[in-house]
Amino acid sequence: MATILAFLLFLSTFSTATAQPKHLNITIDSYISATTHPTSWSSPSGLFSFGFYREGAGFRVGIWLETSPNKTIVWTANQDDPPVSGNSTLVLLKNGFSLRTAGAQDKFLPSEFSSQYFLSSALMFDSGNLVLYYSDYENTWESFNYPTDTILGGQSLLTGNKLFSSESETNHSTGRFMLIMQEDGNLVLYPKDLDNTTSIDAYWAAATNQEESVSLHLYPDGFMYLVNDTGYNKNFLKRGAVANSGTVVYRATIDVDGIFRLYSHRFTRNSISTTMTEVSALPNKCKVNSICGFNSYCRLVDDKPNCLCLPGYNFTDPDHQVEGCSRNFTMEGCMVKKEHFKYFISTVEDVVFRENSYSTLPIAKDECGNACLNDCNCEAAMFQDGKCKKLVLPLIYGRSDGSDSAIFIKMGNESPVDANTNSSPNASKMPAVEIKKESRVKVLTAGIVLITTCLLASIAFSCFLIYRNRAQSSKKMTEDNNLSLSEEIVLRSFSYNELVKATDNFKEELGKGAFGTVYKGTLYNSNRTIAVKRLEKLIEEGEREFRAETRAIGRTHHRNLVRLLGFCDEGSSRLLVYEYMSNGSLANLLFRSQSRPDWKERVRFALDVARGIFYLHEDCEPHIIHCDIKPQNILMDGFWTAKISDFGLAKLLLPDQTRTFTGVRGTRGYLAPEWYRNIPISVKTDVYSYGIVLLEIICCRRYIELEVPDNEIVLTEWVYSCFMAGELHKLLGGEEVEGKILDRMVKVGLWCIQDEPALRPSMKNVIWMMEGNVDIPIPPSPISSMNIS
C-alpha cells in the first residue's frame, strides 16, 4: 500500500493534525466528568465533541457531531464494555486517557495504547478526529484509525478492516452486521456472526474486486472512492449535487439495520442542522441477510422491515422478534411414524430463504409441496427459478422477494402425545410402570409393522430378483468381470466352496470383530480383492432374518460406507463378502502409526464418518442404527476415504421401534449412557459414539490413556476442562492448526457426548456445524444432565 494512499492519509492528517499547536485544547491532567460540567471537550468550531454521552442509565465515552435535536455518535471507545455510572471522570494523563469510576478499577482509553512515549496533549479536531500527541510531537494516536461504525470526511477504511453496526440506536455495542474492505478489493456487507464469510452470506458488494488491495476513502466533500496505490480508482455510491451553502459534514455509516449509507449534515448559521441520506447501499431493507432470525422472513411494511414467523412457528422471544422463530409442534421426522400423526403442507407465496437444499428437483411448483410431504427428511421446500429445493431447518435469510417463489412448510396437525421419548425431563419422572406399559404397546405395534414391512419387502425383493434374472439371462452377462450397475444393486450369493477357494481356506486373517473373523481373499475369476467376514456368534438368527439383514446392508450405497458385495448362507455357515479396504483401520492410523495424520486429513476423516452415519440414520431406507461406531470399525480405502464398516450389529430401524436391542452389544468407552439405563436406544446412541471418535480423531489418542497426568486420563474430561479454560491448543501437543476449526470440532464433539440423548445433535446438524454453516452454542458439561434421570 504505497505512496498515493500514504499521501492521501498524510493529506487528511495534515489538514487536521499538523495544524497544531495553537488549538491544543486538552492538556495533561485536564478532566471531564459524566454529569458535572464540563462533560466533554469540543473541537474549535464546536461541531464535534469528545466526552461522555448518555446511554440507558449509564454513560459511554465517544465522539459525536453536535446535531439537533440529538447528538450523532460517530465513534465510541471500548464499545463492548458496559456503560459507566454517572460519577465517572475522564482525565488525560501522561500515558493516556484514564476512565475513573467509583467502585471500579481505572481504565485506560484507548486500550490499544502504546506506553513507549509519554503524551504531551490531545486535540479534538473539526474533522471529528481525536488526536493524541506523544511528547516527541511526531507520533500520534488518532481515532480515525480505529473506526467503529462510521467513517467521516477525510477518513479511510483500510484494506482488511471492518466497520460494525451498533446494536441499536440507543445501544452502541457491536451489533449484528459488518462491512469489510476485503483484501481482494471488494467492499462487502455480511451478517457479523459468521465463522467464514462466503459470497452466499454477503448481501451487498460494491463488486469492485480486482485482485488488488484498495482502501475506502470518504473525501470531505462527500465523494467516496476506492483508492489503490496508483491513485483513486473507483467512485461509487455517488451522491447527488449539493448546493453550496453553509457547512456540510459527510459521514458513511453501517446502520443498525445493516445497510451502509452516506449521510450529509448541513449546518446553517444559527447552528440549525438538517440531516439527509445521500445514498444507501441497499434500497430494500429486507435484503439484509439475517435481518430476521431463524425460520422467519422479512416483509416490508411502510418501508420498514417486519419479521414474520412461518406458519406453525412462533417467535422464540416475542419481545425480540428479530431473533427468529421456533416450531410450535413436534416433528418426528423419519424416526417415528405414528398413525395419529399426520403432516400437511402450508404454503407461503413470494418468500425465499438461503438456498441450502439437500436435493433439487426439476418439477412444477404445484408438485413441490407434495415432494416435501413424501420425504420424511424434508422440513420445507422452496420453489425458486423453476426448481423445487428441499430444505432442512434452520431456514435462514428469509425474505419476501416479489417473485414467483414460494415456500412449502411441513406442519403437523396435532401436537403428538409426549410418550417416553425422553426428550423432556418430565418423561423421565414418569413412574416406571407406565413406561413399561407404553413400551409394550410400542413393541406390539412394532411387531405388526415389522411383519408387514418384511412381507412387503420380500415381495418387492422377489419381484426385483425375477426381473433381474430375466434381464441378465437375456444379456448373458458374466457375473463379476465388471462392476455392472446390477451388481451394485443386488447382492451376490456365494457358495461356501467359492469362498473357501477365494480365501485359500481362510488363510490370511485381517482382523477379529465382535461377531466374527475377517479374512482376505481374491475372487478367482476377476482377481478382485475382497474381505470375507465369517460370522461366528449368531444368536439364533434364522435364515430369513439373516437374509433380511443382509439385504438391508446391501441396499446401502454411500461413499463412506464399506460396500457389501455378497453373502453366503449355506447350511450353518454365514459369511459376508465386502470390498477390501487396503489402508487399514482408523484406529491403526490414529493410535499406532509413527506420526499422526495431518490435521486437515483428520478433519476430512471426521466429516467422512459423519456423512456415513448420517446416511445410515436418515438417507437410506429403512434407517439403520450402527450401534458400534468406533475407530476399529472405520476403514480406509486405497484413496484414504474413511468408510464405516461392520454392520454386524446394525439392525434395521423400523417405524415405531426405536429400541432395537435388549442387551448391551457395543464397545465400552464408545457406549452411550442409555445402554446402562432404561432409556430407548436411538440414533442418538450412535451420535454419542461418534462424539467420542471425533474427540479421538482430534487428539489422536484413545478414550482412556494411562500413561498421562491424572487429569488427562479420561479424554472427555480432559477435553472439556481444556475447552472451559480456553486452552484447546493443549489437546494437540504443539501441532499448529486453525483455531476456529479446532474450536468448532471440539464443540461438536462435546455436544455429541451429552448424557441426555435429546441434547445431542442429529448427524445432519453435526455435519452442518462442522462445515461451519450454523453457529454452535457453548456446550454444557457432558455429564451435567446426568441427574435428570
Ligand SMILES: *[C@@H]1O[C@H](CO)[C@@H](O)[C@H](O)[C@H]1NC(C)=O
Ligand atoms: C458514585 O457511584 C457509587 C457506586 O456506584 C455510588 O455508591 C455513589 O452514590 C455514586 N455517587 C454519586 C455522587 O452519584
Ligand SMILES: *[C@@H]1O[C@H](CO)[C@@H](O)[C@H](O)[C@H]1NC(C)=O
Ligand atoms: C447492548 O447490547 C449488548 C449486545 O447485544 C447487550 O449485551 C447489552 O445488554 C445491551 N445494553 C443495554 C443497556 O441494553
